[in-house]
Amino acid sequence: MFKFVATSRVALAGVASALALLAGTAVMAEPKVVSGPADEAECFAPWKNDTKFLSFDAKKGPYRIALANGYIANTWRIQMVQTAKAYAAQPEVAAKLKEFKVVSTGEDVPAQISAINNFIDSGYDAIVVDAQNPTAFAPVIRRAKQAGVVLVAFDNTLDTEDAINVNVDQKGLGAIWGEWLASHLPQGGKVLEVRGVAGTSVDTDRHDGVQEALAASGKEFKVTEVMGKWDDAVAQKVTADAIATNGPFDAITAQGGDTGIVQALIDAGHPFVPFGGETENGFRKFCAQYADQGLKCTSAGSGPAQVAVAMKVAIAALEGKTVPQAVKLPLAVASEFKAGQDYFPDASDNFFVGNSFPTCGINFTAQEIMSQSQTNQ
Numbered sequence: 001m002f003k004f005v006a007t008s009r010v011a012l013a014g015v016a017s018a019l020a021l022l023a024g025t026a027v028m029a030e031p032k033v034v035s036g037p038a039d040e041a042e043c044f045a046p047w048k049n050d051t052k053f054l055s056f057d058a059k060k061g062p063y064r065i066a067l068a069n070g071y072i073a074n075t076w077r078i079q080m081v082q083t084a085k086a087y088a089a090q091p092e093v094a095a096k097l098k099e100f101k102v103v104s105t106g107e108d109v110p111a112q113i114s115a116i117n118n119f120i121d122s123g124y125d126a127i128v129v130d131a132q133n134p135t136a137f138a139p140v141i142r143r144a145k146q147a148g149v150v151l152v153a154f155d156n157t158l159d160t161e162d163a164i165n166v167n168v169d170q171k172g173l174g175a176i177w178g179e180w181l182a183s184h185l186p187q188g189g190k191v192l193e194v195r196g197v198a199g200t201s202v203d204t205d206r207h208d209g210v211q212e213a214l215a216a217s218g219k220e221f222k223v224t225e226v227m228g229k230w231d232d233a234v235a236q237k238v239t240a241d242a243i244a245t246n247g248p249f250d251a252i253t254a255q256g257g258d259t260g261i262v263q264a265l266i267d268a269g270h271p272f273v274p275f276g277g278e279t280e281n282g283f284r285k286f287c288a289q290y291a292d293q294g295l296k297c298t299s300a301g302s303g304p305a306q307v308a309v310a311m312k313v314a315i316a317a318l319e320g321k322t323v324p325q326a327v328k329l330p331l332a333v334a335s336e337f338k339a340g341q342d343y344f345p346d347a348s349d350n351f352f353v354g355n356s357f358p359t360c361g362i363n364f365t366a367q368e369i370m371s372q373s374q375t376n377q
Helices: 009-022 075-089 109-121 138-147 170-184 201-216 232-246 258-268 281-289 306-318 366-370
Strands: 032-034 053-055 063-069 097-104 126-130 150-154 164-167 189-195 221-227 251-254 275-277 297-301 322-324 326-328 332-334
Touching (some): 063 306, 075 366, 126 306, 170 275, 170 297, 258 281
Parallel strands (some): 063 097
Antiparallel strands (some): 297 332
């Protein structure tokens, strides 16, 4: 008999890999760089002209896939988790899944990394992740690669080419808001910028896009920044505080929590001003309701259905199909608001509109999404 002591999860993973090889269990080979286009070219659009195309060794299904989410305390993330479950429940997708697991770990980056490590140790075939930090995941990315686990990051993506990234142009989204605001403020002015969750790539990219667009306009802008965490209640409070201390403002841009921000304007008696915001149904309701009272809006964003595209990419990679290393998704943009098309009067304020990707065959109803739970499973 002998005794073995492992002092770290990495050590355990190394032993597990060795035992798997001794037992004759093959670990998937590293993906090959191949010529494009992707097998599902309309859906899997490469991020740039020089984006690499990858092909993994095909693995027999059904597959075990996990979603490692971080922050959960806002409606976008809640709807994202519900959308992931709705996608996994679709018959043609469910037939390819042996198991679909969801874990949300909050803003604790080490906890999210630990969750991914646990999925790797447990033998999952693929992991999709909305990362809390784009640069902190290098060790777990290497572990996934060594274990042959397909790792797909979306929304808040990873700063690596050793994982597949799926996203919209987040910086370009910020630029849309900034350019639109500049076009509505001929003399410049005071802008309230309600940001998202500090440290995430989405918040940084959108902020940079806004700031660069305002600077490029050549006009003089004074910007007050607050952190709204993409959440209605938090954004409403920080907006009310900003109005009290630095208002009034000539325009607003916000990454989320927009319904709460408009409510803060109403509660404070602040004049309606041009507002570049996300795609919440409640925000678009307000934009339609108060359009003739000065609330001019552009509503643009990235629907939570990104997660479904990330899952679709993961399954395609496991099936041996050609996929880009970085997939670029289209933005949903509206500046005029028609009931039943751009917003839904009878649907929840918290529902994010623009939550479909037709080129990927992904188009959920509010009922499909809202019927799913938001809890870990």
